[in-house]
């Protein structure tokens with residue numbers, strides 16, 4: 001909702017999400033270290049190795065979880081709240097990965113005759129061999145990408161780069177994940193000693209791939225159904241006009257990717273796309289404040305009659321046509337171009 005950049009403030013949801021995530025990470029690290037030390041009395045592994053593995057495995061699990069959130073939210077809308085604030089999840093993952101790398105450098109390369117960072121980049125050049133491949137460099141590549149994405153995760157960069165470029169940049173998370181999978185496969189997994197990572201890593205990687213395939217298949221099915229529905233287009237009955245409370249909305253799903261929010265503002269009803277232009281917040285769960293539909297997540301506002309953010313802001317949503325038939329509201333599922341003005345449907349409010 002910005003002419004230039006408008007910062008998005010903290011709210012209770014964001015704080016809860018971050019605190020819960022921080023506690024989960026702290027609990028994982030604490031349990032990992034306690035269990036690993038308990039399993040290795042007399043130090044089969046030294047403390048530095050245990051800490052390095054705790055941070056490395058935590059970063060890997062977090063990255064896997066981040067990549068699962070998108071397809072899960074597409075497969076089941078109950079995962080949508082986890083999608084919200086996923087960027088903070090990414091930034092926290094980057095911090096945990098940096099801690100892993102710091103432990104590696106402080107332990108593996110600290111005693112090298114050259115600078116530890118030079119040693120990290122130059123001590124192993126066996127690129128032609130699988131066993132003994134400098135897998136650390138794959139970790140370096142992944143960490144560079146994670147740091148770039150964390151550094152550009154703020155809304156300022158989304159605005160500055162424009163959403164399509166920002167999105168394209170952030171798709172490199174998949175390259176980072178591939179590097180991490182190779183990093184672990186050519187490093188920890190090639191050690192003869194059995195460790196949980198031998199099972200955890202392939203299980204996570206397969207889950208990420210399987211969820212993406214399932215979400216893509218479902219999306220293709222929905223797209224086909226939506227195309228058929230649009231071809232055989234007809235008005236949809238969405239309920240009684242009196243069923244919408246003043247200032248509130250009902251949400252009408254058209255497909256899994258598209259839903260419409262029908263709001264009441266006094267005697268006037270209007271329909272706009274349900275996904276907020278900011279971060280896809282569910283507008284239909286918001287309410288009308290100061291005459292505008294207000295997003296429940298960060299407060300972006302839109303006029304009900306044309307889906308436009310009030311000046312000086314520039315965001316626009318698609319609008320939809322409504323009509324009334326025997327006290328029932330009917331919705332035309334074909335969206336109007338974003339910002340199209342639609343005459344409100346007049347229907348008396350609930351007595």
Ligand code: HEM
Pocket residue numbers: 049052053054056057058059060063097100101104105108120136137138139140141142143146180183184187188195197
């Ligand atoms: C500068 C970057 C990095 C360096 C130098 C590095 C180095 C290492 C080294 C030397 C090991 C082997 C530890 C051992 O078992 O003895 C290791 C393991 C591992 N690394 Fe990295 N790494 C880096 C980045 C990353 C990143 C970004 C991730 C994940 C997001 C990651 C995840 C892991 C995991 C999961 C293991 C296996 C831990 C285990 O055995 O339980 N690493 N790394």
Ligand code: FES
Pocket residue numbers: 276277278279280281282295296297298299300
């Ligand atoms: S204001 Fe952020 S998602 Fe709507």
